[in-house]
Amino acid sequence: MDEYDAELSGWGKHPVARCRVRTPETREAVLAALTPNVIARGLGRSYGDPALNASGVVLDLTRLDRYLGFDAATGTLTCEAGVSLAQIIEDFAPRGFFPAITPGTKYVTVGGCIANDVHGKAHHVDGCFSSCVDEISVLLASGEIVRASREENADLFWASFGGVGLVGIILTATLRLRRIETTYFHQRAVTVGDLDELLAAFEEYDAKYPYSVAWIDSLATGAKLGRGVLTVGDHAKLADLPARLARDPRRITPPSPLKVPFDLPSFALNTATIRVLNEVLDGVQSRGAPIAHYEKFFYPLDFVGEWNRGYGKRGFTQYQFVVPLADGPRHIRAILETIATSGQAPFLNVLKKLGKEQGLLSFPFEGYTFAIDFPIRDGLTELLHTLDRMVLEAGGRIYLGKDAFTDAATFRAMYPRVDEWLEIKARVDPEQVFQSDLGRRVGLCG
Amino acid sequence: MNVVLLGATKGMGQALARQMAARADRLFLLGRGASSLEAAARDLEVRGAAGEVGVATCDLEDTSTFEPALDAAFAALGHVDVVVVTAGLFATQDELEADPALAERITRVNFTSTVVFCEGARRRLLEQGGGKLCVFSSVAGERGRKPVVIYGASKAGLSRYLEGLDHKFRAQGLEVITVKPGFVKTGMTAGLKPPPFAGEPEQVAAQVLDAIDRGDPVVYAPAPWKLVMAVIRHLPRGVMRRVGF
Numbered sequence: 001m002d003e004y005d006a007e008l009s010g011w012g013k014h015p016v017a018r019c020r021v022r023t024p025e026t027r028e029a030v031l032a033a034l035t036p037n038v039i040a041r042g043l044g045r046s047y048g049d050p051a052l053n054a055s056g057v058v059l060d061l062t063r064l065d066r067y068l069g070f071d072a073a074t075g076t077l078t079c080e081a082g083v084s085l086a087q088i089i090e091d092f093a094p095r096g097f098f099p100a101i102t103p104g105t106k107y108v109t110v111g112g113c114i115a116n117d118v119h120g121k122a123h124h125v126d127g128c129f130s131s132c133v134d135e136i137s138v139l140l141a142s143g144e145i146v147r148a149s150r151e152e153n154a155d156l157f158w159a160s161f162g163g164v165g166l167v168g169i170i171l172t173a174t175l176r177l178r179r180i181e182t183t184y185f186h187q188r189a190v191t192v193g194d195l196d197e198l199l200a201a202f203e204e205y206d207a208k209y210p211y212s213v214a215w216i217d218s219l220a221t222g223a224k225l226g227r228g229v230l231t232v233g234d235h236a237k238l239a240d241l242p243a244r245l246a247r248d249p250r251r252i253t254p255p256s257p258l259k260v261p262f263d264l265p266s267f268a269l270n271t272a273t274i275r276v277l278n279e280v281l282d283g284v285q286s287r288g289a290p291i292a293h294y295e296k297f298f299y300p301l302d303f304v305g306e307w308n309r310g311y312g313k314r315g316f317t318q319y320q321f322v323v324p325l326a327d328g329p330r331h332i333r334a335i336l337e338t339i340a341t342s343g344q345a346p347f348l349n350v351l352k353k354l355g356k357e358q359g360l361l362s363f364p365f366e367g368y369t370f371a372i373d374f375p376i377r378d379g380l381t382e383l384l385h386t387l388d389r390m391v392l393e394a395g396g397r398i399y400l401g402k403d404a405f406t407d408a409a410t411f412r413a414m415y416p417r418v419d420e421w422l423e424i425k426a427r428v429d430p431e432q433v434f435q436s437d438l439g440r441r442v443g444l445c446g
Numbered sequence: 447m448n449v450v451l452l453g454a455t456k457g458m459g460q461a462l463a464r465q466m467a468a469r470a471d472r473l474f475l476l477g478r479g480a481s482s483l484e485a486a487a488r489d490l491e492v493r494g495a496a497g498e499v500g501v502a503t504c505d506l507e508d509t510s511t512f513e514p515a516l517d518a519a520f521a522a523l524g525h526v527d528v529v530v531v532t533a534g535l536f537a538t539q540d541e542l543e544a545d546p547a548l549a550e551r552i553t554r555v556n557f558t559s560t561v562v563f564c565e566g567a568r569r570r571l572l573e574q575g576g577g578k579l580c581v582f583s584s585v586a587g588e589r590g591r592k593p594v595v596i597y598g599a600s601k602a603g604l605s606r607y608l609e610g611l612d613h614k615f616r617a618q619g620l621e622v623i624t625v626k627p628g629f630v631k632t633g634m635t636a637g638l639k640p641p642p643f644a645g646e647p648e649q650v651a652a653q654v655l656d657a658i659d660r661g662d663p664v665v666y667a668p669a670p671w672k673l674v675m676a677v678i679r680h681l682p683r684g685v686m687r688r689v690g691f
Contacts, residue, residue: 003637004636004637004638005637006637020638021636023633023636023637025455025456025457025633026455026456026479026481026482026485027481027485028479028480028482029482062638065486066485066489066491067487067488067492067493068485068488068489068492069488069492070492077492080485091493229633337640
């Protein structure tokens with residue numbers, strides 16, 4: 001079937017839109033499917049609406065998944081944009097290579113990683129996904145396929161990172177993979193009692209370890225606010241592995257058979273269950289073994305397929321923001337107190353210290369980022385708008401890869417380089433061929 | 447193993463070619479769309495195919511492309527162990543009833559053209575002393591059924607042809623393997639509601655590769671479809687007229 005209608009949503013299952021879907025499998029088919037009012041889609045792991053297009057066409061590019069060349073001497077891989085990081089790991093980890101930069105799930109396409117310029121636990125060292133990409137090829141609205149790199153068509157290159165698919169369709173990318181001796185990590189968990197301890201721990205351990213992330217208790221208030229566990233780590237060398245693991249040092253794990261079989265009723269996730277889950281996570285994280293397989297180190301949630309169904313039919317959103325380091329703790333306290341007393345049900349509170357800013361619309365800049373899941377409930381929209389105002393006041397911004405609620409004015413105020421991006425968009429896509437629900441919502445197309 | 451594949455740029459053919467590449471087989475690809483062929487060839491090389499993966503354009507809708515393409519493939523590989531044909535067209539019964547030209551095209555491509563291509567492959571394989579011919583037909587050809595009246599008829603004809611080939615030439619060293627996939631989640635079925643026992647292309651490919659290695663004459667994939675079709679083959683006409691499948 002070349003074309004069909006489907007109810008689509010992002011990973012958060014909110015919002016849902018009925019879209020016309022095409023599934024081109026080859027470059028020729030993508031060219032043939034190019035039509036006004038269209039957006040590319042990968043594995044649908046962005047949380048909100050960047051890969052939805054209620055009034056137009058969605059191109060599912062997950063079948064555009066071919067490798068086009070690999071140089072084992074340099075670890076340089078050229079592939080089509082529908083290749084997933086899971087696929088790269090499966091095919092290249094046994095040969096001693098791993099994606100250089102990965103977000104918290106491996107079920108993302110290379111095209112999606114570029115469109116959101118994703119970051120991982122080593123952002124303070126490695127930067128965004130753009131840092132491991134040498135070149136991309138982009139199908140423009142004119143039907144022309146253009147190569148873009150830091151040297152050639154550099155404006156197009158940078159506009160594509162974080163450009164949420166609205167510059168053109170990314171067809172291929174050339175990535176630098178990381179050479180690894182093992183698929184394991186040595187890790188350390190540091191338990192902290194409050195926010196000051198946590199931020200001090202980031203200072204201390206980020207200097208020693210490339211990977212760091214903290215899980216904090218989203219319901220702790222007052223003196224206990226910010227209590228949690230900081231996990232840090234680095235790639236394990238062959239010599240670091242105990243004999244039992246050293247026999248198969250680059251083991252990869254087959255997909256997990258665990259799945260949430262149906263949408264859980266929304267009452268399953270009340271404050272009491274969150275409290276219990278936070279305790280469990282806390283326990284898991286703080287008792288972490290010194291050596292961890294990459295599946296546990298990078299992708300603890302991938303272990304349960306379709307875990308997003310655990311939030312119930314109405315879905316959820318992840319509110320991820322970053323605030324500058326200066327005066328950061330004061331703003332973080334105010335935001336966390338507002339969340340804890342809102343009556344909403346925050347879950348999965350993750351904190352990380354980010355490194356330098358890159359690109360035009362890429363989310364990260366030097367500061368503290370939080371990611372908090374909220375099941376969709378009455379009153380949530382109001383809370384999120386309040387949080388938007390607090391983040392903006394702190395000089396911060398929210399992450400489009402997660403967002404489903406922010407309006408155009410707020411987005412503009414958060415991303416000072418948006419006009420530079422819009423100039424490029426106007427030049428390469430004057431007829432606004434590439435559109436999405438997110439693009440229309442935040443004013444990136446129209 | 448030296449393998450020529452027609453239609454391995456996507457779907458089940460691509461999954462099968464990837465598994466062959468992973469075990470270092472030598473491959474040669476036939477298909478339409480030069481850039482799709484090139485992309486598929488590079489992909490298989492990265493995945494471990496032995497040497498360079500050659501390509502030649504060959505379009506099931508144009509029988510004049512068959513002979514030059516097969517010549518190029520046999521010349522490049524020297525000896526060919528297997529010819530695999532996964533190319534074919536699909537449309538729903540509604541689409542086919544509404545569009546006589548489409549109905550004509552699908553029956554021609556899936557039956558007439560495929561038979562002509564297989565004849566070219568058969569001749570060459572017999573000339574070199576034998577080999578295997580693995581062709582993707584469908585469970586849709588097992589019984590006249592409401593949702594696949596026309597598509598099913600084209601595949602029924604193909605299955606009979608392949609059965610006859612196997613009976614006539616197996617003694618001379620030509621092993622014919624007829625693959626009968628049930629519902630498989632490929633681009634061809636994207637947007638259709640998957641029935642029970644719907645399979646993934648990788649799963650079908652693994653089963654087919656085993657069948658090729660063993661020289662099994664018929665393979666149902668995924669396996670439960672063998673049982674499902676056994677039941678459907680024995681349903682009385684009166685029942686078939688009433689049910690929707």
